[in-house]
Amino acid sequence: MRRRLRKPALALPLVAFVLVSFIAPILLMLARGVHQPVVRDALPETLAILDAWDGLGVPEEAAFAAAAEELRAADEARLAARIGGRVNRVRSGLRTVIVAGARTGADGAGAGSARERLLAADPAWGDPATWRALRTAGERFTLRNYLNALDLDRGADGAVVRQPEERRVYVPLLLRTLGVSAAVTVLCLLLGYPVAHVIARAPARRARWLLLAVLVPFWTSLLVRTTAWIVLLQQRGVINDLLVWLGLVDDAARLTLVYNMTGTLIAMTHVLLPFMVLPIYSVMQGIPPRFMRAAESLGATPAQAFRRVYWPLTLPGVGAGALLVFILAIGYYITPALVGGSGGQLFSNMIAFHMETSLNWGLAAALGGILLAVVGALYVLYERTVGGENLRLG
């Protein structure tokens, strides 16, 4: 009895390890999208006063005094630029205002009231919009990053409105990513189905060799395959050379095949093709050829036999492969980053941009949350229809 109870427990160490080393980091990162304590922790008194403020006129003297004092302390703790950055994300142009305010505070005891000193540092301190932005940036829990990631904004009255058209970036990018993923999935299906069929129908010995053509790229480093496409597709690369030599393309008008969306599409299709071929192949292997012969002996044309008998039987493999390719394509990062140029970047690349370059980690987290929701929904669909444990490794 004891023994039987213990066996399932063997899964626990890995469950615990994955939860701690993988799931927890992701959840904590997602929390950054809604939890932003930096400004609130640095300017508690100022924000307490602003919380009670009606947001219309210029706030009372106490707000200026608290802001001057707390910004000075923040400057000493080397936090002023960071706070400025946070406020700047709410209303651009305020970074210098905040930093200037922090510096005057530090110069200190000099002339006039806190209000006069701040106004002397930057007249924007007399603008209620500055204080409203400071109050918004000071929200400990905020949906701002998610609104931003969905190209939404809060109007002056707090209602959610869409960003002006020229500032909508992330929703179009998400749609483009879904579109590219769908295109890659369709291309993989069109190319992968015949390949799987040929291998499944070949005699065992030849099938093993043909399968190598799928498995070698599958096992080859992703970076190697991406490098291969850069080398092949360059303007002075093998494919352009071949086209010029064949006289199909003029030497002066070599095709731009890489560092754009074309490059992303070609390389991603190549990289993901094995994930389509392998599940379809494994289903096709289980379809006895006599089914087709039976259909044809009953008077079906080859086309009819394919459409009414063979294709429906392969659908489980097609579904599994297509869903897997689509899921993997949506999150793709490396290939677009290397061959996509500026026009071939996808959603993951935007997350990396905000992680590494703009350092807007709250927004990166919100974008990550949205991507994760899309992938998660598709994964649940995959799990329900294919079953996670049926994932094959070639």
Place this chain on the structure above:
Amino acid sequence: MEGRVARAGRALWLAGTGLIFVFLIAPVLVIVPLSFNAEPYFTFTEGMLRLDPEAWSLRWYEQVAFSGEWRGALVNSVVIGLGAALLATALGTLAAIGLTSPGMPARRVVTGLLISPMVIPIVIAAAGMFFFYSDLGLDRTHFGLILAHAALGSPFVVIAVTATLSGYDRNLTRAAESLGAGPLTVFRRIQLPLIAPGVLSGALFAFAVSFDEVVVVLFMGGLDQRTIPRQMWAGIREEISPAILAVATFLIALAVALLIVVERLRKRAR
């Protein structure tokens, strides 16, 4: 008449599928001869096409072999890959035995959780790990990368071992137990030898995942953790030199070796 149409159709079909096979394998194979180019170009020079021995050379291989950076990267990749594969294999094998045992509760949810590192976009995982491991002081350490890569590789071990376990006859366990073997003895003497091919191919998969991983290394690793993929990434982005093709050829050879071993193991498992 109809015969001719059918024959033409068949020829077209063969040509079409043949082209797809070329599309699959040619990009990988083209790299190999180009890495022997004597010139710093990424295409076949006329000399190479004439098979002029002067146009072929090993200079890029020499450059890589004598470069301290690449050798350091190889050491880092091997250390991190072995550590991650070891950890992922130990935990993954146990988990696969647990998952396939009859009394496993919430099997689907647990499987979904354990497979998730394969499916969750790598940028999201890498961003999360960057913050988490930095807070723990494990960023810019080999140990942190071993933990991160072990998590990414563990689903492959679970899948590979589960596949061999599905062919395992539970009566063997019962027979051994009835002869007085304890659970550890049963595992070590009966179960492990039988599922060994699955365990080994899982380990190779986990090693390959780590050996090819670049995004987590980019986010979390420091200068001392530059791995081969990290080095290639820099090479592709900054100054793409044929030295990269020499490294790529080495990686292709490694992939083919791993593939052959895993296929042998798969056959043995049946």
